[in-house]
Structures are given as C-alpha cells and as structure tokens.
Amino acid sequence: MLAAIAAVLTGVSAAAPEGPAMISVVKAKSRLPAGTVVSRSDLVLDRVAVADVPEGVLTDPLTLVGKTLAAPVAESQMMTPLAAADARTSVPRGHVIAPLRLVDTALVALLRPGDLVDVIAADAQAGQATVVAAGARVVTIPQAPDERVGPGPEGALVLIDVDAHTASVVAHAAASATLSIIWR
Numbered sequence: 001m002l003a004a005i006a007a008v009l010t011g012v013s014a015a016a017p018e019g020p021a022m023i024s025v026v027k028a029k030s031r032l033p034a035g036t037v038v039s040r041s042d043l044v045l046d047r048v049a050v051a052d053v054p055e056g057v058l059t060d061p062l063t064l065v066g067k068t069l070a071a072p073v074a075e076s077q078m079m080t081p082l083a084a085a086d087a088r089t090s091v092p093r094g095h096v097i098a099p100l101r102l103v104d105t106a107l108v109a110l111l112r113p114g115d116l117v118d119v120i121a122a123d124a125q126a127g128q129a130t131v132v133a134a135g136a137r138v139v140t141i142p143q144a145p146d147e148r149v150g151p152g153p154e155g156a157l158v159l160i161d162v163d164a165h166t167a168s169v170v171a172h173a174a175a176s177a178t179l180s181i182i183w184r
Contacts, residue, residue, distance in 0.1 A: 020049040021049070022047045023047065023059065024046065024047050024059060025045070025046060025047075025048055025053060025057045025058065025059055025078050025079075026044075026045060026058040026059065026060070026063070026078070026079040027077060027078055027079060028042065028044075028073045028075060028077045028079060029041070029042055029043060029075070030042070030075050031072070032069055032072065033069070033072050033143060034069050034071050035068060035113075035141045035142040035143050036069045036073075036143050037066065037067070037143070038064045038065055038066065038067050038068070038069060038084065039065060040062070040065050043061040043064060043065075045059075046076070053078065054080060056081060056082070057078050057080055058080060058081065064079060064083065068084060068140055069083060070084060070140065071083070071113050071114075092161075094164070095161050095162060095164075096161075096163070096167050097139055097159050097161060098136075098160050098161075098162050098166075098167035098170055099157055099159060100119060100136075100157070100158045100159070100174075100179060100181075101156070101158075101174060102156055102158060102179055102180065102181065103155040103178055103179075103180075104155070105155060105156045107180065111138050111141055111158060111181075112138065112141075114137065115137070115183060116135055116138075116183070116184040117138060117160070117181040117184065118134050118136070118181065119131070119133035119136055119170055119179055119180075119181055120132070120179065120180045121173035121174075121177035121179055122177055122178045122179075123177045123178075124178070132170050132173045132179075133162050133166045133169065136161065137160065138158060139159040139160060139161050140159050141156070141157070141159075142157050142159065
C-alpha cells in the first residue's frame with residue numbers, strides 16, 4: 001500500500017509543470033546617475049523569467065565594468081549594452097567632446113544625455129549675453145568627484161558634442177564669462 005501511494009505521488013510530481021524558464025541577468029544594485037563609471041559593486045546578477053527579459057539583456061556584469069552610463073539607471077533595472085556609451089566614440093566626424101562647466105548645479109541636474117542646448121556666455125561687467133554654441137548635444141554629465149580628493153572648480157561639469165571651432169569659442173568664453181544653457 002505504501003508503495004502504491006509513493007508511486008501515485010511520484011506520478012503527480014512528474015506531471016506538475018516546472019515553472020517558467022529562468023535566466024541570470026545583470027541588474028543595477030541601486031539607482032545610478034548618468035555619467036557614472038560602472039564598477040562591479042554597482043551590479044548584481046538576478047534570476048528572472050526568460051519571458052520578462054528585454055532584447056540584448058546582459059548576463060555578464062564584466063561587460064559594463066569601466067563603461068560610462070549614458071543615462072540614469074533605476075535600482076534593479078535590467079542592463080543592456082545601450083545603458084553605457086563610450087563617449088569618446090559617440091560624436092560625428094569633425095566633432096569633439098568639449099567640457100562645459102556650469103555654475104548653476106540645479107540647472108545641470110535637469111540635463112540629460114542627448115539634450116540639445118545653446119550655450120550662453122554672460123558678461124556681467126559688459127551687461128551682455130551671447131550664444132557661443134548653438135545646438136550642442138549633451139554627451140554625459142560626469143558624476144561629481146569624490147570630495148575626499150579636495151575641492152574642484154566651482155560648478156558642475158557637462159560634456160558636450162560640438163565642432164572643434166565651437167569648442168574653442170566655448171573655452172575662450174569660459175575664461176571671461178559665466179556660462180549657462182537653454183534647451184532647444
């Protein structure tokens with residue numbers, strides 16, 4: 001009798017569905033701002049149903065380590081190669097990535113990679129403001145440097161995609177004026 005019950009239970013468990021197919025994917029351990037250089041400690045592997053996985057999801061965390069996030073990432077977001085951009089190769093031929101330091105850090109917090117902006121140089125002594133870069137594309141907003149290293153220049157750094165001449169004009173304007181932006 002005991003053998004018959006065991007046989008029935010074995011048959012029932014064999015007929016029961018196994019559940020959905022699962023896969024280990026790379027996820028963000030916590031919220032990460034755009035411009036973050038990804039470290040191994042920023043990522044976790046998590047098992048999820050294959051049906052819930054977006055195309056191109058990463059299964060090896062080392063694929064992203066050392067790369068810069070192109071946009072903010074939410075906590076537990078599944079990571080794809082589109083999450084990171086190699087800023088040094090993401091500009092068109094004839095263009096460069098130029099640093100733009102903006103004093104208004106609240107304004108910088110509103111920027112997102114891909115935004116098109118005009119850079120304005122305001123000279124308080126002359127009472128003038130001039131557009132020094134029209135249609136500059138925001139490439140990334142690097143994470144603020146570690147305060148333990150010491151104070152950096154005033155303001156927040158933004159990297160923009162412009163042609164070489166415009167980069168020179170922006171650098172010259174930064175030496176004598178306060179720079180700001182407006183969105184297009």
